[in-house]
Amino acid sequence: MPKNNSSFKKVPLSDAEKKAKEDSFLNFSNETGEQSKAPPIKNKQAPKKKEPVKTIYLRAPESYWEDLQTIVNTTGISMNAVCLELLRPAIKKKLRELNEEY
Numbered sequence: 001m002p003k004n005n006s007s008f009k010k011v012p013l014s015d016a017e018k019k020a021k022e023d024s025f026l027n028f029s030n031e032t033g034e035q036s037k038a039p040p041i042k043n044k045q046a047p048k049k050k051e052p053v054k055t056i057y058l059r060a061p062e063s064y065w066e067d068l069q070t071i072v073n074t075t076g077i078s079m080n081a082v083c084l085e086l087l088r089p090a091i092k093k094k095l096r097e098l099n100e101e102y
Contacts, residue, residue, distance in 0.1 A: 013021070071082050 068079060068082055071077075072079050075082070077085075
């Protein structure tokens with residue numbers, strides 16, 4: 001009979017043991033069954049509503065497109081996300097300036 005070279009030497013957990021581990025994990029309790037002192041982390045932010053989108057067509061120099069393409073290739077972020085990330089601070093600043101003037 002050939003030797004079993006498997007690195008698995010533990011006996012599989014029974015269904016009752018699996019259920020006990022699942023319950024302790026879901027209830028944030030430790031190995032002895034005591035409740036963990038760390039409260040569960042709750043997401044306080046409500047999911048953001050998706051705003052309707054509009055397509056914007058820009059006429060810009062090719063050098064801008066090449067610079068944006070370099071950012072996209074370096075970061076792996078989509079062209080749309082890069083453009084929005086770059087435009088947002090400038091738009092907010094311009095809105096503040098306009099609100100102060102009028």
